[in-house]
Amino acid sequence: MINNLAGKKAPKEILENIEKLIEAYYTNKPDINIQSQKVSFGTSGHRGSSTKSSFNEDHILAITQALCEYRKSAGINGVMHIGIDTHALSTPAQETALQVFLANEVQCKIAAKNSYTPTPVMSFTIIESNKNSKDLNDGVIITPSHNPPCDGGFKYNTPNGGPSDTDVTSVIEKRANEILKDGLKDVKFIAKDKIYESKFLEIADFITPYVKALDTIIDMDIIKNANLNIGVDPLGGSGLEVYKKINEIYGLNLDIVNETIDPTFSFMSCDHDGKIRMDCSSPYAMASLIQLADKYDIAFANDPDFDRHGIVTKSVGLMNPNHYLTVAIWYLFSNRKSWKNDLGVGKTLVSSSMIDKVVKSLDKKLYEVPVGFKWFVEGLYNGSLAFGGEESAGASFLRNNKNQKFINFRRIILNLLAAEITAKLKKDPGVIHQEFEKEFGKAYYKRVDAVANYEQKAKLKNLSVKDITSKTLANEEIENIYTNASGNNASIGGLKVTTANGWFAARPSGTEDIYKIYAESFISEEHLELLIKEAQDLVTKSIEA
Numbered sequence: 001m002i003n004n005l006a007g008k009k010a011p012k013e014i015l016e017n018i019e020k021l022i023e024a025y026y027t028n029k030p031d032i033n034i035q036s037q038k039v040s041f042g043t044s045g046h047r048g049s050s051t052k053s054s055f056n057e058d059h060i061l062a063i064t065q066a067l068c069e070y071r072k073s074a075g076i077n078g079v080m081h082i083g084i085d086t087h088a089l090s091t092p093a094q095e096t097a098l099q100v101f102l103a104n105e106v107q108c109k110i111a112a113k114n115s116y117t118p119t120p121v122m123s124f125t126i127i128e129s130n131k132n133s134k135d136l137n138d139g140v141i142i143t144p145s146h147n148p149p150c151d152g153g154f155k156y157n158t159p160n161g162g163p164s165d166t167d168v169t170s171v172i173e174k175r176a177n178e179i180l181k182d183g184l185k186d187v188k189f190i191a192k193d194k195i196y197e198s199k200f201l202e203i204a205d206f207i208t209p210y211v212k213a214l215d216t217i218i219d220m221d222i223i224k225n226a227n228l229n230i231g232v233d234p235l236g237g238s239g240l241e242v243y244k245k246i247n248e249i250y251g252l253n254l255d256i257v258n259e260t261i262d263p264t265f266s267f268m269s270c271d272h273d274g275k276i277r278m279d280c281s282s283p284y285a286m287a288s289l290i291q292l293a294d295k296y297d298i299a300f301a302n303d304p305d306f307d308r309h310g311i312v313t314k315s316v317g318l319m320n321p322n323h324y325l326t327v328a329i330w331y332l333f334s335n336r337k338s339w340k341n342d343l344g345v346g347k348t349l350v351s352s353s354m355i356d357k358v359v360k361s362l363d364k365k366l367y368e369v370p371v372g373f374k375w376f377v378e379g380l381y382n383g384s385l386a387f388g389g390e391e392s393a394g395a396s397f398l399r400n401n402k403n404q405k406f407i408n409f410r411r412i413i414l415n416l417l418a419a420e421i422t423a424k425l426k427k428d429p430g431v432i433h434q435e436f437e438k439e440f441g442k443a444y445y446k447r448v449d450a451v452a453n454y455e456q457k458a459k460l461k462n463l464s465v466k467d468i469t470s471k472t473l474a475n476e477e478i479e480n481i482y483t484n485a486s487g488n489n490a491s492i493g494g495l496k497v498t499t500a501n502g503w504f505a506a507r508p509s510g511t512e513d514i515y516k517i518y519a520e521s522f523i524s525e526e527h528l529e530l531l532i533k534e535a536q537d538l539v540t541k542s543i544e545a
Helices: 017-028 057-074 090-103 120-130 166-181 192-197 207-212 220-226 240-250 323-337 352-360 373-382 411-425 430-442 454-461 525-541
Strands: 047-051 080-084 108-112 138-142 151-157 201-204 230-233 254-256 298-302 307-311 342-349 366-369 385-390 394-397 444-451 480-484 491-498 502-508 515-521
Touching: 017 090, 047 057, 047 138, 057 090, 057 151, 057 166, 080 090, 090 108, 090 138, 090 151, 120 138, 120 151, 120 207, 120 411, 120 502, 151 166, 201 230, 201 366, 207 240, 220 240, 220 411, 240 254, 240 502, 298 411, 307 323, 307 411, 307 430, 307 491, 323 352, 323 385, 323 394, 323 411, 342 352, 342 373, 352 366, 352 430, 366 373, 373 385, 373 394, 373 454, 394 411, 411 430, 444 525, 454 491, 454 502, 454 515
Parallel strands: 080 108, 080 138, 108 201, 230 254, 230 298, 342 366, 342 385
Antiparallel strands: 047 151, 138 151, 298 307, 385 394, 444 515, 480 491, 491 502, 502 515
């Protein structure tokens, strides 16, 4: 159900009390016996809210100490790069993390004056730092991504620049909870006023090297020469200075429509549920930029840590992330002549099957994985994949030169790629996707959320093929039931069911008391709704048994 505030500017009465939020970060103490207050790494780090005692100083003390111990055991003894986004809890969490890292004599680099660092910039920095280093370097990004202003998040990126896999996060999570249970006795930390006196702390410019390297992956000249009118809304996020630096270095006609940094995110339009959520794939959260679509040849936005993209075109307005991924894949493989012929395409299993059809038409290999960008990192890093994309509006791809070794630029490049496509083909990505629909058929795609408690989510996560006894789905014979992804055989943490003309996938949320159903039909809207209804019935029957 769509809330009355959806798409409207957030009223004052729902804005977060930042002073109360930060006070709770220091004063609230998590109860290790309550599941929601334990350290828990989802698809992308630990997330929570200080007022709910799920993201507090104690959590960061424990996680950081556990991370120090993990690094030592894994032989990672180089520089720890630390970046933060614009959420209110990110700055105090960075301070806490530094107290522990520096006490453990971990060499740290942070941005000057506590400024902000987008996730793709941090990933790029980690990879670049390891090129000529005898020691392994890694990083932490303190962000809850697109989550509401009350949330905080803590993500660990390994030396390959990508988010850590479950074999790493499970170790850190387990040890952090042990430290919490033992009253933080094993945590080493220095006083806050000693942080900037430490010989283990270095201040760095993360943004300039990243922006200077953009022309190795995007044709910045063709964008500039086309003199496109480009609009960008950073949504109050960590990449504002990146876009300013892009204008400075490349001289694009890029108009930053909103330069406000405000931890309440008071400038946002409310999301579908009436909450403030900086989700650049949501037409409700993106309402203000969508209204400007006719003013620009192409426009785009990012969430606060810049690990999602939102593409706004004159032809269709805000593009469905699946639609844009399909266009990006087709364009890149049609225009990156330096790419090797045997490179594959990575997609999450809840992404549109239109991608499958386009990849088949390109005669490329498809690599389907569970939800999470982390599953693409190895393939991009070792050169077996040219592209990896998620349904949640994120992707990355190889550079446009003979030295194709992966550099994790991620979401900002998807925005700039939309400008390159528009400049080169003289039509925006929305028009191109409409052409795909004429060739391959129209896809009807939707994601819905349903309430589920911890026990029900655990049941869903552990469903097996035999738990689905139905032979049909939405009046079609069930062809396949998956609990492991076809590309890497990794657990879905749920299941996927396919028919000749449709599919659904169900998986629990890692951060909220909900489960998610993704569905797609190549028949009609009515068929899509039937798919979703029957999917919900199947899941409900399984998790409430």
